[in-house]
Each structure stands twice: as structure tokens, then as C-alpha cells.
Amino acid sequence: MNETFLQACRGEKTDYTPVWMMRQAGRYLPEYQKVRGTIPFLELCKHPELCVEVTLQPLRRFAMDAAILFSDILIPIEAMGAELSFHEGQGPIIANPCRDAETVEQLKIADPEQDLPFVQETVRLLRSELDVPLIGFAGAPFTCATYLIEGGSSKFFYETKKLMFTQPGLFHRLMDKISETVIRALKAQAKAGAQALQLFDTWAGILAPCDFEIFALPYVQRIFRKLRDLNVPLIYFANNGATLLDMSARAGAHVIGIDWRTDIGDAIGKAGRLAVQGNLDPLALLLPQEELKERIGRLLGGARDACGHIFNLGHGIHQLTPPDQVRLAVDFVHELSAR
């Protein structure tokens, strides 16, 4: 078992900088596209054997130091009662958006054993196949709330902020329910064998810091507090969260994920004694090889003083990324950091 990733999460000294990439199991891989050609995305997420297959695909090609469970941040949200569907090129749609007391009350707190058995089954199957750690994950409550309220993705998040600003009590009630679902889902993943847990806060960055502090951070803190006893590394990734970093560092995670907009040296200053994960611009993987290596070199240099660094992208890998560039990046991180 290669424990480099877990060591870095714990801030221990490692032989080299471990690497994984957000969405490493995804559309940039022809073998993933092949599986997806046979089954719609949402069905794939509920099919343990195929989830195992696509989780393993990048590990067969690249020397990744961690695997991440193939699933979607909205899977537990569907289990709460959201009528979820995915449409090619459109992102998720929730047919019954949640904007009033009645629809919030109708949401149930999901029971992972009953509602999400396929997730735990995927985790169990993966653990018997993997020789690197397996990361479980969920969407952070604020991000899940935006999908529930908007009924999908959004440009301005008008409905979310309208609810937040005009009915804060109801917004908090919704966040309570989502948080409890996320806690249960992540505990079940850990119980099934997930060796680290990441909260993805994809849309945290649409909030002013003063609103993040009131409407999002307390729920992330609650979740991590409840997961702390599991003794697995906890990772918090607040996308586009440069101005939220001070607060993210107080979220209760062991590792702070950094998007590509922030200089990693600056992020480390704010992360204090936490490990950091990141943060190459996913599209910098398009750079010619020498420039890509140079940029990776600067990133590793910038992360020199981190209390643990896990190399990652600053966001999910883009579907048009050439797999050979991914290999180059992974191998070069290993090579340079091992010197």
C-alpha cells in the first residue's frame, strides 16, 4: 500500500510529492467515454462494478497516488428527494427546486444504508483492488443548496441569494438537512473503507466573505466536527475561494484544497499548519512540455514550506486534455520532488 498521499495529508514527511487530479476518472479518457457510451451518467453512478472500472481507469495509465470514488456530489441530494437528471452538455437539472417552506420540509435526511448502498458497495469493491488510498467525497452544503434552490447550475445564483437574504431561517433549515445528509453519507463511505474524505464547495466563491461566514462555513465546520473521530484525513476545497482562505483554514479540515487563481505560496501562508492540495490551472496541461515542466517546478517550489503538499489541479481536469500531458505532469511531479 502506497501511503504517500495519507502521509502528506497528515503533514508527515514524504519521499516525494503525491499527486491526484480532480475528475481524474472522466471524459478526457477514451476508455471512460467508451463506458459512458453504454450507460447514462446517473445510472453509471449507481452501478458499482462500472464505478469501480472508471475509478481504476486513470490508475492503470498514470502513477496517481490516490483514487477518488466515482460518483457525483448530487447523489446524496437525489436521495433527499430531489428529482435529479443530467442532460448532455447542460449539467444537472433538479425538476423540483426547493424555494419555500413546503419543499424544504418535504426533503428527507438521506439514510446511506438504505438510499445509497451502491456508493458503499463501490467503496468496498475498490478497496480490494487498490494499492493507493481511496478518497470518498460529498458536495459541501452550500454548493448542494445552490443546486436544490436554483434547480440546476446558475450564472448569478439569484434564487439562492434571494432565499438566503429574504428567508434566512428557511435557508438555514435547508442547510441543516443537507448537512445531516452529508455527515451520514461520508460516515458510511468511511465505514465502507474510504481512507480520506473531501468536501467539494464548488460554488462557495459566489459568496461575499461576510455571507460565507454566516451561511456556509458553520455547516462545513459542523460536518468536519462530526467526522473528526473517524480518524481519516478531511479535505476542504472551496472553489474560487481566495478571499475565503482564512476561514477555510478554520473549517476543521486537515487539508485545504486551493484553486488555480491563488498563488500557492500565499495560500500556504493562510493555511498555517494544514496541508495544502493543488493547484495547477487545469488548462495549463495544454502547455508545451518544457513550459509545463517549468510551471510545475515553480508550483513545487512555491509549496516548499507547506506542512504537507498534495499536487493536484486547481479544478477538475478538462475533457479535452491530452492524456499524455497528464502522464507527463504526474511523472514530473514525482521526479522533481523526489530529488
Next chain:
Amino acid sequence: MNETFLQACRGEKTDYTPVWMMRQAGRYLPEYQKVRGTIPFLELCKHPELCVEVTLQPLRRFAMDAAILFSDILIPIEAMGAELSFHEGQGPIIANPCRDAETVEQLKIADPEQDLPFVQETVRLLRSELDVPLIGFAGAPFTCATYLIEGGSSKFFYETKKLMFTQPGLFHRLMDKISETVIRALKAQAKAGAQALQLFDTWAGILAPCDFEIFALPYVQRIFRKLRDLNVPLIYFANNGATLLDMSARAGAHVIGIDWRTDIGDAIGKAGRLAVQGNLDPLALLLPQEELKERIGRLLGGARDACGHIFNLGHGIHQLTPPDQVRLAVDFVHELSAR
């Protein structure tokens, strides 16, 4: 003539904090919708009398301390040869995206006198009507380049970064041409009577700081250097630019616009001796009156130590904003800051 806005731009002491709002002439006003019902957006931008009308509409309702020319950041780009159109709810489309040497060479540097006479005519007509300063504007080169390269708006800006990373010489050539066009367009606006000039860098925030420094900042600096002699305040707004603020402060502008993600106190620390403009979350205008006042109070308090503060939103006003909330905000800024 109410010069409060210009005084704040110059860092002079003012009797109260001046206010204007990005997109203050826009769809949240029924009288604007009425005009738009009679004419497509792009035609409206080329019709001086109607541009004057919609520019004045918010000033009839609210005690704004500045007017901003009604136009679009892509108007000079169309004059370069982009086949521009706007489709309801879709944003701009450029039918001939610019991704290779041939299409870049075909772009011409626009001549405002010949290609954009309607802009200068609008400015001239407005000056004879206004008793507050008139702001002229253009899109910053990087933002204009994203539209030209993507052929419209984008989620990941794959084509832009691909060009930037794989053909940097061609990317810089494109930026050269756009910058020269922007310089000419803004000089013509100032000559026609614009009393301040703002560069909107809507998409600067998709760049890692190291890329902003190489691919975007030098062009903004060049433009401001060429405009410095006009002796009008120059404003730079890099949207979602929290991690670019140190560099934005070196762009050569007199005023730095701040989006709502950054605490204004932090921004002021980085703006140094420049004035700041911002930065209420546009959707915070949905807050109940007392909470809205409290938030404005905190914002004004946070801006206390600025070398000049112009109250504004942190982005364009949302089309579903109740006009009465805009009035409340404008009047309360004036009332509280005059005490």
C-alpha cells in the same frame, strides 16, 4: 455640476461618498425594458438619441453621482471585424471566432471617427444634458480577446487558454491589435467629453496570477499609459480579481474597482494610494431594508481609510432588482457618509 465623483477618483476629500452602479441603465428599469421592446440591443447601442435616453433613465429616478455611457464592451470589437450578434438570454455571439494567424491578421484596428461615430455622438449629446460626470468605458483587452477567441461567452475558456499556452506569439499579436483599438476608442470618448474612463476586465479572474501578469496586465498598463495625458480619472475593474489586486494596483489607473468577493478593507490595503470603487454584492440589494442599511454601513466603515471611495456594486446590477431598493441604497450611502 456635481463633481463629487471626480473628486473621489482623484483622492480628494468629498462632502459624502459618491455612488453609481454598474449597469445602472439596464433591464431592472421598466422604462429601459420599454425602449428595448422597440429595438434590438445591438441597434440600440448604435442609436445615439436612444442611448442618451437609457443613460439618463436611472438619473431621473436616483441621486446617482455619475452617469455611464450606454454601450457594450464588444462594440469596438465589432468594428475590428467581429461578426457580432446578441441573442436573448444567450449573451453575445461572434460568428467568426479568431483562433489562427489568418483570422487575427484579418482584424483591423478600429478607427473611432469612422467606425464608432455613434459612440462619440452619444457622449456629446449626454454632456449637454448631464449635471453629473459622464464615464466612458471599454472592455479590457484580455476580456475582449476571450469573446473573440471563444466566439462568445464561455465556461472554461478552453480556446482562449489553448491559444495563450500553445501560440503565445499569436495571442500577443491579437492583444496588441485589441489594445490599440481600445486606446483609440477611449481617446475618442474623452475627446467627445467623457470625464472618466473605465476598463472592464470581466474575465480577468479566470487567469492564474502568473498568467495575468504576462498575458493581460501589460496591455492594461499600456492603455492607461497612453491615456494618462488626457487628465481624466482612469478606473480599472478586474472582476473576480481578488488575487490580482496587487497587480491591478500597478495597472496605471487612478481608481481600482473591487468585486464583492473581497472585503473592501483588505482591498484598500492593496490599493495603496489609489481610490477604490465598490463593492456591494449586487444581490445584497434583495436584503430587507434594515439589513441592507446595516451592510452598507459596514461597507462604508470598511472603506473609511481609503484614499477616495466611490460606492458601487461589486458587479452589474441584476435585472430582477427592485428599483426601490436601489433608491434606498443610494440615499442611505449619501445620508450616512454625509454625517
